[in-house]
Amino acid sequence: MKSFTQVTGLVAPMDRANVDTDMIIPKQFLKSIKRTGFGKNLFDELRYLDEGQPDQDCSHRPLNPNFPLNQRRYQGSTVLLARANFGCGSSREHAPWALEDFGFRCVIAPSFADIFYNNCFKNGLLPVVLPEPVVEKLFQQLYANDGYQLTVDLEAQAVTTPDGEVFTFEVDDFRKHCLLKGLDDIGLTLEQADAIKAYEAKRRQEAPWLFDAVKAETAKR
Amino acid sequence: MSARTLYDKLWDSHVVQQRDDGSALIYIDRHIIHEVTSPQAFEGLRLAGRKPWRVDSILATPDHNVPTTQKERASGVAGIEDPVSLIQVQTLDDNCDAYGIVEFKINDARQGIVHIIGPETGACLPGMTVVCGDSHTATNGALGALAHGIGTSEVEHVLATQCLVSKKMKNMLVEVNGTLGVGVTPKDVILAIIGKIGTAGANGHALEFGGDVFRNMSMEGRMTVCNMAIEAGARAGMVAVDDTTIDYVRGRMFAPKGEDWEKAVASWQDLHSDPGAVFDKVVTLRAEDIEPQVSWGTSPEMVGPVGAKVPDPAAESDPAKRESMVRALEYMGLKAGQPIESIKLDRVFIGSCTNARIEDMRAAAQVVKGRRKADSVKEAMVVPGSGAVKAQAEAEGLDKIFLDAGLEWREPGCSMCLAMNADKLGAGEHCASTSNRNFEGRQGYGGRTHLVSPAMAAAAAIAGHFVDVRDFVEGGQA
DSSP: OOOOOEEEEEEEEEOOSSOBHHHHSOGGGGGOSSSSOOGGGTTHHHHBSSOOOTTOOGGGSOBOTTSGGGSGGGTTOOEEEEOTTBTBSOOOTHHHHHHHHHTOOEEEESOBOHHHHHHHHTTTOEEEEOOHHHHHHHHHHHHHSTTOEEEEETTTTEEEOTTOOEEEOOOOHHHHHHHHHTOOHHHHHHTTHHHHHHHHHHHHHHOGGGSSHHHHHHHHO | OOOOOHHHHHHHTTEEEEOTTSEEEEEOSEEEEOTTTSHHHHHHHHHTTOOOSOGGGEEEOOOSSOOOSHHHHTTGGGGOSSHHHHHHHHHHHHHHHHHTOEEOOTTOTTOBOHHHHHHHHTSSOTTOEEEESSGGGGGGGGGSOEEEEOOHHHHHHHHHHSEEEEEOOEEEEEEEESOOOTTOOHHHHHHHHHHHHOTTTTTTEEEEEESHHHHTSOHHHHHHHHHGGGGGTOSEEEOOOOHHHHHHHTTOTTSOOHHHHHHHHHHHTTOSOOTTOOOSEEEEEEGGGOOOEEEOSSSTTSEEETTSBOOOGGGOOSHHHHHHHHHHHHHHTOOTTOBGGGOBOSEEEEOTTTSOSHHHHHHHHHHHTTOOOOTTOOEEEEOOSBHHHHHHHHHTTHHHHHHHTTOEEOOSSOGGGTTOSSOOOOTTOEEEEOSSOOOTTTTSTTOEEEEOOHHHHHHHHHHSBOOOHHHHHHHOOO
16 A cells, blocks of 8 residues: 655645545546556546547647646645545545546545545545635635645644644544555454454354355355 | 444444454455456455455446447347446456356346345345445445445455454434325435435434334335435445345345244344434434425435425525535526426436336336327436346336337446446436436536436426426326
């Protein structure tokens, strides 16, 4: 798993609430069997003026000049500033894959949808929850200042503005630990294989119908 | 032990290991996989030199990409015209074959939408933990199970370890008491709930549906309700086990048999929230207040009764909501104050994991029987949720009713709910859809989705615009 420690970078705005994962990466791009290459289709329907197709060269497609990611001042952004309930809808992990592939390392919002929030941590993308008034303040600062940057520090659980103002955020210890170190969480779980086997043996005894039925019944028919 | 909620009980019985920071290792009983969110998980597994922990816990089927016309389905995977979709479906077959995973392949009579075939085959049972790389996995919560969607990294995690690292959610109860009016369906109930609490209303919570309305609802109705828990922000939705649940499960292909059945039923008796169990959040609705619903915007919370008018953003006090409404009306091509019934439809879609079970097919057929689709509606398709639903509908003659009315009768799959196959809306087209999401572009680039019940979609197909199905059925053709 990719690690995240600290990032200082340009901030781009995604100034609408309830941004869904269909908007982050539309369905036609989910046909890929790879984990990479989704960045060029991030926010495809907002970013381009035509309908995107899988495996298409996007360099000649007409861009929507009103979309922030197409504007000069936001080129090279690594932090996305967003509104409430970011990442709602479909569980597609292609959404964090697209954000990460595009170059974002961190998304800041007043709230996230649960599955999206979870998926981010698996991909070195840090979702940061800050209170609504703080996010509003950051939006105002961002719009008022070209080249606006933020520093996001996971170890310190802090976001620092160019004026030196610091906002702290919450994150689960285990997720923080895995993300800081870039740990393989499957490997960590497999260290508990004995506990899993013990649980499984007990469950098989108490509820044998939970085991083998799909394989056994299908073999009969 | 103190009074516990249904969710507390399901959680407690699956904890393999509790951690100090509040997270836990949770055991997964059933893992359902499909072609879109699994290929990268299998690739990860192979790259790390790992194998699936328990193959017999997995059931696979392709659903998102599969074509729904008989012509394209006739030659199986090889017949899929879109080469990118073909590779994805073939990859699922290859992965399942390689590891010995049971898969209902494209033209297997048991193939269908993952969330339809889980309960239908008895692969998903009360008291289980069920996961799938798809947010509508909550459907299975109708069985009194803890079921939720996961991302692809978690699909890989469950494949490799049979566990998830998870943090317990909060408890939320939505209670609906009273008696639903004639023509008011489970879909209307869940849309009304989402309209009330919003798409983030249940974020961070496991959502239990309680009250007379759900007690008196069929299993398939409960599945429709739990299916859309995610549209209210909850990863998991659930309904307590009762006789309706047990009657539904009895005799299904993978359900316990003989002595195991008796033991299983006995163990399921406790799958309800105890009297006095504490919920972090409680919302109540009156059944009598719920009318047939139609969504008018680009989020499932933008919904209202069919007899209402499209709301005016100027009347909204919250500036963020106002702005979303303005944007939604622009995208949808609607005017504030316009009656919902004046919205003309270009297409109608009856299907999806929300509404493609046999009761949904019957409800739609009852409305269109002996009538004809409006000429102004370019296409109205009925897509059964599984091979079993299709066979049952055909045995009852429902396919004939649809065809006689000018609707299309298709092969099972996700189809136009998310338009990964050829079934999609054109730009600017309005669609009465029994699916679950009306997001921008969801059913096709520039498409305009209105979420409704199967009966309301069927009535709209006949009338060519939205009509109150209650008038329609009682008063003859509108």
